[in-house]
Amino acid sequence: MAASLLLHLLCCLIVFLLLLLPSHSADPDPLQDFCVANLSATVSVNGFPCKPASEVTSDDFFFDGFTEEGNTTNPFASFLRPANVLTFPALNTLGIAMNRVDIAPGGINPPHSHPRASEVGVIIEGKLLVGFVTTNNVFYSKVLTAGQMFVVPRGLVHFQLNVGDRKALAYTAFNSHLPGAALVPLNLFASSIPNEVLTKTFRVDADVIDTIKSKFKS
Numbered sequence: 339m340a341a342s343l344l345l346h347l348l349c350c351l352i353v354f355l356l357l358l359l360p361s362h363s364a365d366p367d368p369l370q371d372f373c374v375a376n377l378s379a380t381v382s383v384n385g386f387p388c389k390p391a392s393e394v395t396s397d398d399f400f401f402d403g404f405t406e407e408g409n410t411t412n413p414f415a416s417f418l419r420p421a422n423v424l425t426f427p428a429l430n431t432l433g434i435a436m437n438r439v440d441i442a443p444g445g446i447n448p449p450h451s452h453p454r455a456s457e458v459g460v461i462i463e464g465k466l467l468v469g470f471v472t473t474n475n476v477f478y479s480k481v482l483t484a485g486q487m488f489v490v491p492r493g494l495v496h497f498q499l500n501v502g503d504r505k506a507l508a509y510t511a512f513n514s515h516l517p518g519a520a521l522v523p524l525n526l527f528a529s530s531i532p533n534e535v536l537t538k539t540f541r542v543d544a545d546v547i548d549t550i551k552s553k554f555k556s
């Protein structure tokens with residue numbers, strides 16, 4: 339009797355302690371000042387191993403991948419350049435990343451989600467319709483111009499559409515060194531998901547699925 343009461347109390351204590359843990363955090367906290375990733379290491383656990391500190395130089399902490407305008411001559415008329423751990427290895431374990439987003443007039447950064455991060459963004463030039471959808475399918479959106487910001491909560495499907503008459507430029511930031519981007523159209527129509535799954539899901543004939551899939555053949 340006393341033993342089962344003790345067990346009960348212990349369980350309550352464990353649940354209580356778990357509730358105290360921050361549930362909002364994205365990447366785990368770093369365990370050292372920095373850990374410049376060795377991207378060619380054969381072992382990766384949850385992130386990348388650190389390059390030896392003795393081999394780290396100033397250049398490791400700088401990235402000039404955002405200096406050039408993205409080439410928007412493509413079907414979405416948009417270009418996204420990521421500064422994440424894979425392109426900027428000094429971000430390893432630091433829980434942050436950014437993107438440069440160039441969108442031509444009428445272009446779109448199509449619906450996608452970042453499974454490991456919330457996103458904030460600031461418009462530098464142009465006019466963007468930014469929107470996201472909740473898990474209850476509630477849609478929130480706004481047209482933004484230079485200097486204005488948006489936030490997209492972690493994991494929610496969102497997009498940016500250039501509704502202006504000139505090019506748009508935005509920078510976005512993430513609380514993960516590798517936020518991941520699941521593009522809805524590519525996930526569904528450029529992967530190996532069987533056609534039967536798609537015809538049944540969208541309740542359309544196979545030719546409709548074939549037509550959509552043909553748009554995403556590389």
Ligand SMILES: *[C@@H]1O[C@H](CO)[C@@H](O)[C@H](O)[C@H]1NC(C)=O
Nearest residue numbers: 376377378379380389390393
């Ligand atoms: C990165 O890892 C590879 C494979 O383990 C190793 O051969 C290489 O020396 C490492 N590079 C640095 C800079 O430590």
Ligand SMILES: *[C@@H]1O[C@H](CO)[C@@H](O)[C@H](O)[C@H]1NC(C)=O
Nearest residue numbers: 407408409410411412413417
């Ligand atoms: C932009 O991309 C298109 C299509 O790939 C290519 O034809 C064009 O040369 C590129 N423009 C520049 C400035 O690199």
